[in-house]
Amino acid sequence: MSEFLLEAGRQTLQLELQEASRLPDRLGDDFIRAANTIIQCTGKVIVSGMGKSGHIGKKIAATLASTGTPAFFVHPAEALHGDLGMIESRDVLLFISYSGSAKELDLIIPRLQEKAVTLLAMTGKSRSPLALAASAVLDISVEREACPMHLAPTSSTVNTLMMGDALAMAVMQTRGFNEEDFARSHPAGALGARLLNKVHHLMRRDAAIPQVKLTTSIMDAMMELSRTGLGLVAVCDNDAQVKGVFTDGDLRRWLVGGGALTAEVGGAMTRGGITLQANSRAIDAKDILMKRKITAAPVVDDQGKLTGAINLQDFYQAGIL
Template structure:
């Protein structure tokens, strides 16, 4: 049996692209109309969600339910405690997840979803606030709601004007608009976002400190200024970082000597055997605090084209070194 695409004639390519462009145009027009209609009810919805002592419970059936799950996830990850409850399951016990201090965000394009609407009297008796996202402001859902957000669209992008397309895009965008307005009102910061995403790349970049990845103690390659070339090489080889710090009597870094410095000196024809660390080092090495973000160390390495940064404490004493390999293992970069 041939694949479904095998019967698509080459002449149909133009229609395929035309339909795709029309779909995007219809949905873009729907979103523009949504933006132009935003007014006081949207602000009221944000105020109520901010004031809710409990959680935002998102509900929706069918495609609206799929959109609702994403909205709940976006709210939860941006500082508004939220989760999704399936209306059909709510009628069979899951309504116990909803308490009097919660707010229900209900999605239904028609506003007449039977599984959702059967819950409305119960929610009202519980004193639960209800915000509706619907395409029909005169629907049953809208009549029961405390706040109605009009998500109506002129038409679906589906050529049959049947499959939820532009309408679900409008719901999704309205959910994003609520989440963004709420995170701004809460003063939500990148660090807050990272705390709810500890396993992701952003979480690692915003939560991992230099002290979490640096080499410390005996693992830090260091020599005194009077150390000879041979001693300097032994220290670099033993620690395997391709660099060694040159420190004064108080442990403060005076300079650094790297594999790159060695290569450049040799290429220039210099005789290094009679030189000490002070003569060999590059003075004024790049340093960073142990409490700085590891991502800042990565940026310093990239900006100055180096592979290691020395770590110092408040008095300027050397306490560690962070190498690009350490950052890669920690998945900071």
């Protein structure tokens, strides 16, 4: 039984891969026409299809939407009961039907023609009513389904999915859609956290900022270190310009050298030090800390004034790993 299951699974995959391997050679003028139609669309791309084609169509619409093309899925039956009202002349309809003769098309195609909506077809039958009515036809035909009864859509649904991905990726790259654009469509994901967050989104503010003046005593600077637990204190002049940082290491070195706790912190601090710009990308700021092998830094504005503080834990908590 186990060997039978493995063999059935392998045969299915081999058949689907064999059918899919023919797709690249089918891309030609119709593919270019379909892609250009989507690129030049000033409205939305509506994807539609019945049954398994509809399930794949939902994924294609989602891929288009997440890669810079406004798109959504409309079920053909719902379209005939009111949802056609969502489709305008500036939109494009991508209809998926392997047979190209879904009965819903008899009513949908005339309505699209009345509205002057551009129709794109993804079908396995090049002479079907759908193909003949479309401005461009994407060929997803197969010689055989992987289903041993040649009934369940298998190879054909794989072809549909792959053709949809090919179309979406071609359009995306032509538009110059990049990873930051992608992140804006996925703000809650890991990529959104990495690319959209700025330092000022994550930094500690107001009373949570460890800071002292140049004339503050070592004792008081030590108390500030303890209060905030960030591992450093920003040392500023009277104009809030960061002149250095006072760290746990600076304190230890000062005490080992016999320094007095009543002395001014300006004499014990690390002058200059690393500061981060509030408007810089969080991922870039984290990389600076990692490369310099430090765990925290003051944050300054465009004028160099102290405006916050941040450490590696703040990045990790925001999902920037």
